[in-house]
Amino acid sequence: MKKFIISGLFILFSVTCVWAADKTPTVLSNKEAIDLVQTHADYVWTLVAAALVFFMQAGFAMVETGFTRAKNAINIMMKNMMDFAMGSLAFWAVGFGLMFGVSKTGWFGTTGFFLSDFSPGGDPWVLAFWMFQVVFAATAATIVSGAMAERTKFIGYLIYSVVISLVIYPVFGSWAWGGLYKGGGWLEHLGFIDFAGSTVVHSVGGWASLAGTIILGPRLGKYMKDGTVKPILGHNIPLAALGVFILWLGWFGFNPGSTTAANKDIAIIFVNTNLAAAAGATLAMITAWVKFGKPDAGMTLNGALAGLVAITSPCATVTPLSAIIIGAIAGVIVVVAVLFFDRIRIDDPVGAISVHGVCGAWGTLSAGIFNIGGTSLKIIGVQLLGIAACFLWVFPTAFLLFKLIDVTIGLRVSPEEELEGLDFVEHGGTAYPDFEISHAGGMGTSGGYGSLMGETASNKMLRKPVGQT
Amino acid sequence: MKKIEAIIKPFKLDDVKDALNKIGVNGMTINEVKGFGRQRGHKEIYRGAEYQVDFVPKIKIDVVVDSSLVNQVVEAIAKSANTGKIGDGKIFVLTVDEAVRIRTGETGEGAI
Numbered sequence: 001m002k003k004f005i006i007s008g009l010f011i012l013f014s015v016t017c018v019w020a021a022d023k024t025p026t027v028l029s030n031k032e033a034i035d036l037v038q039t040h041a042d043y044v045w046t047l048v049a050a051a052l053v054f055f056m057q058a059g060f061a062m063v064e065t066g067f068t069r070a071k072n073a074i075n076i077m078m079k080n081m082m083d084f085a086m087g088s089l090a091f092w093a094v095g096f097g098l099m100f101g102v103s104k105t106g107w108f109g110t111t112g113f114f115l116s117d118f119s120p121g122g123d124p125w126v127l128a129f130w131m132f133q134v135v136f137a138a139t140a141a142t143i144v145s146g147a148m149a150e151r152t153k154f155i156g157y158l159i160y161s162v163v164i165s166l167v168i169y170p171v172f173g174s175w176a177w178g179g180l181y182k183g184g185g186w187l188e189h190l191g192f193i194d195f196a197g198s199t200v201v202h203s204v205g206g207w208a209s210l211a212g213t214i215i216l217g218p219r220l221g222k223y224m225k226d227g228t229v230k231p232i233l234g235h236n237i238p239l240a241a242l243g244v245f246i247l248w249l250g251w252f253g254f255n256p257g258s259t260t261a262a263n264k265d266i267a268i269i270f271v272n273t274n275l276a277a278a279a280g281a282t283l284a285m286i287t288a289w290v291k292f293g294k295p296d297a298g299m300t301l302n303g304a305l306a307g308l309v310a311i312t313s314p315c316a317t318v319t320p321l322s323a324i325i326i327g328a329i330a331g332v333i334v335v336v337a338v339l340f341f342d343r344i345r346i347d348d349p350v351g352a353i354s355v356h357g358v359c360g361a362w363g364t365l366s367a368g369i370f371n372i373g374g375t376s377l378k379i380i381g382v383q384l385l386g387i388a389a390c391f392l393w394v395f396p397t398a399f400l401l402f403k404l405i406d407v408t409i410g411l412r413v414s415p416e417e418e419l420e421g422l423d424f425v426e427h428g429g430t431a432y433p434d435f436e437i438s439h440a441g442g443m444g445t446s447g448g449y450g451s452l453m454g455e456t457a458s459n460k461m462l463r464k465p466v467g468q469t
Numbered sequence: 470m471k472k473i474e475a476i477i478k479p480f481k482l483d484d485v486k487d488a489l490n491k492i493g494v495n496g497m498t499i500n501e502v503k504g505f506g507r508q509r510g511h512k513e514i515y516r517g518a519e520y521q522v523d524f525v526p527k528i529k530i531d532v533v534v535d536s537s538l539v540n541q542v543v544e545a546i547a548k549s550a551n552t553g554k555i556g557d558g559k560i561f562v563l564t565v566d567e568a569v570r571i572r573t574g575e576t577g578e579g580a581i
Binding site: 229230231233234288291294296298335338339342351 | 516518519
């Protein structure tokens with residue numbers, strides 16, 4: 001006991017000595033240290049958010065495969081894997097420089113290609129910032145794979161995914177976001193509000209999807225000659241739902257992370273993001289229930305995503321109540337839009353054009369209408385200009401790109417290959433070799449009964465020719 | 470020997486199995502099948518588009534028994550699979566020419 005008291009006194013004494021020796025620290029005297037902590041926190045938050053946004057790739061992969069048939073599941077996985085992998089390389093080489101390099105004209109950047117802004121020993125902020133931006137570029141690219149699912153030639157898709165990350169996405173991005181780094185675009189100079197990318201990311205992906213699906217045409221068997229629409233059922237709604245949950249989670253990096261700074265703003269952005277998704281899912285469910293008599297799962301899942309896409313632009317500049325209204329309207333819009341595109345025979349298996357294109361445009365407009373600092377015709381006009389500029393840049397360039405691919409190497413597989421399924425034709429396998437998958441109407445492929453994979457060792461032994469041991 | 474093929478509602482499988490066990494039938498084969506009869510199919514909805522499902526999921530039970538047991542087996546299945554609603558299924562009785570127990574090579578009624 002005595003020992004404890006002595007050592008306690010000793011500690012107290014020495015601490016008091018240190019205090020007495022130093023001047024009382026103030027916020028000013030410690031400014032350097034405090035700033036360093038803030039800088040470190042900014043790095044950590046930006047990179048944690050980047051990791052969350054990266055995980056959205058998994059969400060897209062699950063949503064898209066859930067809403068499509070089992071015979072194309074490998075193809076969807078490969079498209080989602082490769083648009084991130086190849087898109088990362090394209091964005092490193094060219095995209096980042098076009099989007100965030102020094103821009104004399106306001107139309108595109110001209111420096112910073114191949115991450116040349118980073119030199120060993122120099123300021124590593126460009127690396128953190130690049131990492132956060134590359135996952136955004138990949139998000140825009142991967143939106144398209146769902147809309148063009150089940151009928152696109154794999155090599156054609158790969159070419160598209162490089163070009164969107166190389167040019168299409170970065171050029172529009174530089175107009176609205178270039179000033180976040182070294183650039184500066186004409187749209188942001190006008191005061192265009194797109195905090196986390198309803199237009200910059202989602203509408204870009206949505207309008208590219210629209211161009212792709214128009215050139216591709218619908219899947220075989222979707223639209224009948226007599227005018228009826230024959231739904232092609234997704235093979236796994238639980239996977240699609242898991243994908244939506246993953247995307248919802250990823251959006252907590254997508255929107256709050258777009259501060260690229262660890263500050264108190266992220267709280268309202270988190271709340272707005274969540275409330276808009278909640279309102280989107282709820283209203284989409286109610287709309288489907290009223291219209292079809294059942295709370296349709298596919299529409300409800302799309303509704304959550306519609307709310308998330310819509311709030312992406314205004315998430316930092318509206319009140320939570322506005323966020324609910326914005327998400328709710330998106331939930332209604334998405335159901336109407338899905339039905340509309342079906343009516344004009346644009347076959348989008350996962351609803352990507354409705355969710356990302358249409359609700360991206362709505363979200364961008366809503367950022368002007370519900371602006372927390374007040375709104376005016378000028379603000380709304382600039383928002384409309386940005387929405388139109390996005391469409392007028394992305395739709396024609398993507399249309400031209402897909403057309404070029406179509407007339408050179410071909411964009412669509414043959415009807416035989418489409419019926420057989422892309423997994424077997426393009427990738428030489430089946431996603432679920434141990435399951436027998438059959439469809440009424442013979443649209444499915446059967447499981448891998450032709451291989452020895454999955455058999456027990458004793459069965460393999462039995463198959464050995466007589467005379468061998 | 471007779472084979473009784475019964476097509477029943479999937480959720481009735483356990484009841485039918487128990488009823489057959491009770492009268493001494495201790496072997497059977499089942500299949501998950503799809504089909505329709507008077508019940509026809511039903512309408513489902515996917516992303517806002519309605520579609521007709523003609524083939525409704527059912528379970529098919531195959532039982533091979535001594536001819537003298539046929540009436541008892543048919544009665545047991547008919548009673549245990551009955552809900553009184555449309556779609557309860559059907560029972561077919563077929564004559565079986567031969568049976569072989571693969572392990573021992575026994576044939577005829579000894580094999581079932």
